[in-house]
Amino acid sequence: MKFVSYIYTGSASMLSEAIHSVIDTMNQMFLAFGLIYSLKKPHSDHPYGFDKARYVYALISGVSIFEIGSVYTITHGVSQLYNPSLVLDHSLSTAYAVLLFTAMIEGWSLSFAYRQAKIQSRLEGVSFYHYIFKGYEPNTIAVLAEDIAAVLGVVIAGAGIGLSAYTGNPMYDAIGSIGVGSLLGGMAIFIIVRNKDALIGRSMNSTKQRVIVDMLEREESVLSVIDVKSMVEGPSYVRFKAEIFFNSEIITKKYLDTLDTATLLKEAQMLKTEADMENFMMEQNQRMVDTLALEVDRLEYLIKRKYPEVRHVDLEIL
Numbered sequence: 021m022k023f024v025s026y027i028y029t030g031s032a033s034m035l036s037e038a039i040h041s042v043i044d045t046m047n048q049m050f051l052a053f054g055l056i057y058s059l060k061k062p063h064s065d066h067p068y069g070f071d072k073a074r075y076v077y078a079l080i081s082g083v084s085i086f087e088i089g090s091v092y093t094i095t096h097g098v099s100q101l102y103n104p105s106l107v108l109d110h111s112l113s114t115a116y117a118v119l120l121f122t123a124m125i126e127g128w129s130l131s132f133a134y135r136q137a138k139i140q141s142r143l144e145g146v147s148f149y150h151y152i153f154k155g156y157e158p159n160t161i162a163v164l165a166e167d168i169a170a171v172l173g174v175v176i177a178g179a180g181i182g183l184s185a186y187t188g189n190p191m192y193d194a195i196g197s198i199g200v201g202s203l204l205g206g207m208a209i210f211i212i213v214r215n216k217d218a219l220i221g222r223s224m225n226s227t228k229q230r231v232i233v234d235m236l237e238r239e240e241s242v243l244s245v246i247d248v249k250s251m252v253e254g255p256s257y258v259r260f261k262a263e264i265f266f267n268s269e270i271i272t273k274k275y276l277d278t279l280d281t282a283t284l285l286k287e288a289q290m291l292k293t294e295a296d297m298e299n300f301m302m303e304q305n306q307r308m309v310d311t312l313a314l315e316v317d318r319l320e321y322l323i324k325r326k327y328p329e330v331r332h333v334d335l336e337i338l
Contacts, residue, residue, distance in 0.1 A: 071254020097197030
């Protein structure tokens with residue numbers, strides 16, 4: 021409809037909106053492909069899966085908005101400042117009708133995207149503001165940004181066409197086209213920067229990371245937790261790494277709880293040679309190592325149970 025309206029009116033703002041709609045459709049296809057690709061199962065070449073594919077295709081989406089949408093519409097708007105093609109007659113009523121219908125559709129879509137973003141922010145346990153700029157899910161944010169730009173674009177285009185009709189000066193229509201292009205450029209930069217940071221590697225929410233560390237340090241077997249690092253691998257995939265100073269006394273007690281000390285004493289009393297002693301000590305040492313390994317497994321399970329998105333935990337023993 022927007023392209024037909026542009027052909028009918030010659031409005032640069034309407035052409036910008038038509039291009040904007042085409043780009044939105046392309047971006048939905050990019051985001052859908054990224055979502056499907058991210059669901060591929062991990063294998064030997066990609067042991068951590070394909071979750072970051074969502075960020076890759078969201079980044080491609082942002083670049084396409086900038087190159088096709090922003091650059092072209094601004095260039096066209098500038099050219100219309102010198103060679104206007106807007107037809108200032110009753111045909112503009114067609115443009116108003118198209119923009120009004122578009123505003124209703126885009127407004128409904130924006131309200132839905134906003135509600136989804138609010139739900140996702142609550143699921144991630146972060147503020148709405150934090151989710152917009154640093155949330156794990158790129159698709160929801162890309163759709164929300166595109167819907168905001170779509171609604172504002174309709175307003176800018178309508179204002180440009182309306183001012184031109186009111187004043188008889190087509191310059192305002194050209195400025196509207198430049199405004200829509202600038203809006204697309206700003207949205208594209210936001211999407212590009214946001215997904216660039218995710219692809220380079222971004223840590224998980226600092227509050228959650230601190231909660232995990234505090235949870236570990238409250239365990240009686242843990243003296244301290246240092247060198248904590250995390251990385252978001254995808255919308256529902258976080259890697260967590262930390263080095264643990266264990267309480268040797270508690271670990272030893274856990275080890276002794278697994279033994280029958282009376283039987284152990286009898287075994288020790290039966291030792292006759294240095295070789296017997298060496299074998300005995302090696303066996304007990306292996307049991308101690310196994311106890312420590314089980315404690316590490318228990319701590320990793322605690323983290324994953326409380327935060328299911330932390331799917332890979334690497335606790336190093338110090």
